[in-house]
Amino acid sequence: MNVVPVVDQIIERNGGKVSEVYYVACGGSLVDMYVSDFFVRTESTGVTSGWYTANEFVHATPKRLSPTSVVVLCSHSGNTPETVAAAALAREAGAQTVGLTYNKEAKLLDESDYSFVYEWGDETRVHNNPMAIMLDLTVNLIDKLEGYPHIEAFRKGMAIIDTVVANAEKQVEPRTKEFASKYQDETMFYVLASGASYGHAYGFSICSLMEMQWLDAAPIHSGEFFHGPFEVTDEDTPFIVAKGLGRTRALDDRVLEFLGKYAKKVEVVDAKELGLDLIDDAVNEYFNPILFYSVLSKYRYALSVVRDHDLDVRRYMGKVAY
Template identity: 60%
Template sequence: MNVNQVVQSIREKVAEGISEVYFVACGGSLVDMYPSKYFLDSEAKKLVAGLYTANEFVHALPKRLGAQSVVIVCSHGGNTPESVAAAQAAKEHGAHTIGLTHNKEAALLNYSDYSFLYEWGDDSNVKNNPMAIILDLAAQLLHVVEGYAHAEAFQKGLETINGIINQGKKQVAPRARVFADKYRNEELYYILTSGASYGHAYGFAICSLMEMQWLHAAAIHSGEYFHGPFEVTDKETPFILMMNEGRTRELDERARTFLNQYAEKVEVIDAKELGIGTIADEVVEFFNPVLFYSIICVYREALAEVRNHPLETRRYMGKVAY
């Protein structure tokens, strides 16, 4: 079943109407869900959205969870114990579960009423990757529940973004190599952005830098930067600023102005410069994170190469009891 068929099937089964959507996962999969939570918070008038790390969902189930709920659970390998347990808990409470994984033998599928075996890798079309599929689910669920005026523009954005990404990756490749060589010996990075992309500042920090490179990192919301974090700004610490196109761009521009004055190690990744403006103004902000994920992957690969620290290297994950 495709996204439209899944959404229509759930709609037909919920006579009272879908009342909430919960996005549940761990780590990078949870990061992929942040844009959809942001989208529904922004666009929905009635539909309630929740974003949960899986183990917290299991231990602190929302009281609203029930037959009018849709629970979307994502796990790349499909066997993350916390995510599997979350899907099981959702089913036991009568919710409609949608599972996303790259593994056709995943345990997650045992507790998924509907499932998507998504594409992965450099050759895949990003619209078939989990972040875009979940965004599509969110947009179509919103449309069937209460209508969404920009549904057509959103679908066009899904068709357009892959081409923008492919061009953007070529555009940033040289500067990513310069960045990696320049900052190869740094041990701490701050990542700033706003809007739907904030999840990817968090994801780049905890997954790309902390998990995959064993580097210290922290995500800072561009809007919160001036309410405490900017006090650590100096000329010795590297900042990575992802600038959005859309309603929150002004927040990112304010941060850039300050960083240009008081910092020296600043890397700016600008969605506008990378061509995202070809997507309709009404929906473009929701596609910033889809672009940024692929772009920051170019940066992390360059950093891993110059540091001689492969992205797959782990010392705890999957190696010790935890």
Template identity: 65%
Template sequence: MIKTSEIVKRILQHNEGKINSVYFVAAGGSLVDMYVSYYFLQAESTTLTTGWYTSNEFVHVQPKRLGANSIVFVCSHSGSTPESVEAAHVAQQAGAVTVGLTFNAKAELLKYSDEKIVYEWGNEREVVNNPMAIMLDMSAQILAGLEGYDQLPAFRDAFAKIDTIVDNAIDQVQPRTKAFADKYAHEKMFYILGSGPSFGHAYGFAICSLMEMQWLDAAPIHSGEYFHGPFEVTDKNKPYIVLESVGRTRPLDERALKFLHKYAEKVEVVDAKELGLDMIDSKVAEFFNPILFYTILSEYRAKLADKRDHSLDVRRYMGKVPY
């Protein structure tokens, strides 16, 4: 795992340790990677303001608290997304300490990053050096440094286990991902449900994996909002993918599933507990749901892409036309 302790130590010295806000800024998949860290601070901090912003909105509407007392994480896989580069520039000009994360060691983003992190990518079975895990690790350390958050040992133990859990889960889901692709290859619309830290990946799987990479209609729904309008459209012909989390919001997922199993027929459940996440201390396990779900849902999308003969890399507009 990337050694982040020295980076965090420098961050905590920013503005003589007077830090009151932490913002997470990116676009697309990089923004999805940030959701769990934002959720963690929102759930666990007693003193910090936190926010989760798409880059272009952050550029146009900066939070009033942004300034010398702020930490701003900006992530861009390519390191050249114009809105994200500009967001880092805006944050730095405001006096915030900027943390830039990218796969590209020569990225333009790094010009406006006080702390520079170049992460690893490509090995689906080793997730601890991916940006989602790196930012979660740093967020826990930051909270410990500022407020004395006392679950760092549980976090360290979880990070030591997560690659093994993910590796085993990949093998475990091979038959079901193939069956999923066989069953749903001709569907045109999917609803994705998730809760807690996992809602970020319900959103990400919908907009990135299905809409961007497969040109399929998809809608993310918070399990707690599978109620009112969202369950009124439920019928036996619409497919649902439910991310069933380990942790405090699992009852929300279970409630939705109870309804779906009664009124729907096309329901795919990806259960973090079944896939081994309960090996992690229950005090922190919920924050590792999206790390597991990212890799496992990548298996689902790969099988679906193969069955549909639609490459995950093909695009109509992204990088091809001016925008």
């Protein structure tokens, strides 16, 4: 999808003034936003950002929300009540709203100044999935506002990410089956990552393992591992480490060095090994989560098969009042 026209309209509306970008959603949609928030926090000199679960955004609205704010919202169904309410609140404050959904009839679209109805189900076109669209929008927005020196490298990366992901999925297929067979009886997993990838440690824990497999799981930032969590390490505890490329790779390496000494159940998903280094070093860290989402989806599917627990089975979601 071409995000540039939307970026141009956002900037034109306030005479080139954007003070902050808020990323607002729930569950997996919120996870998809983490890398965009991370990009703004680490690359922008003039724009701030916030990453909010939608109901908190509604109940504890940031006081900085104003007509110079951009609020990006995502809901797969487009009808998540908390996200629709957050979009309405943002518009009432005069902020510009960007809505993403898979549903052309979504209520979210009614509260969005700009919208993207994204593709879903075609695993070979990840650049048109919501995470990639939001990241593309964010990078181009920051580039237009203040200049991003690696914009061409980023665009080249976006042009080949589908190929990188497709190759990585084929590469991990046998490994995912081995993982599922080995860990099918485990009931608790710790998932570690850092930098732009941390959002997917969180996402794989709460969505893939807790929601879709009813397993206990906890995401841990690699940088925080040695400040409490590492005390649970033993030979019987399973760890999954998403080892990314980029500036925080050293944090993941430090974790793996420790686990190599004291743990026996460690699954490493390494972005470099899976071919992400085909993308320029200046920007490849921002593509880590796009790769990890697709690859870890293969892991969760393999686990669901050996556990005979379909990924779509729910006890409460959409079944009871909450």
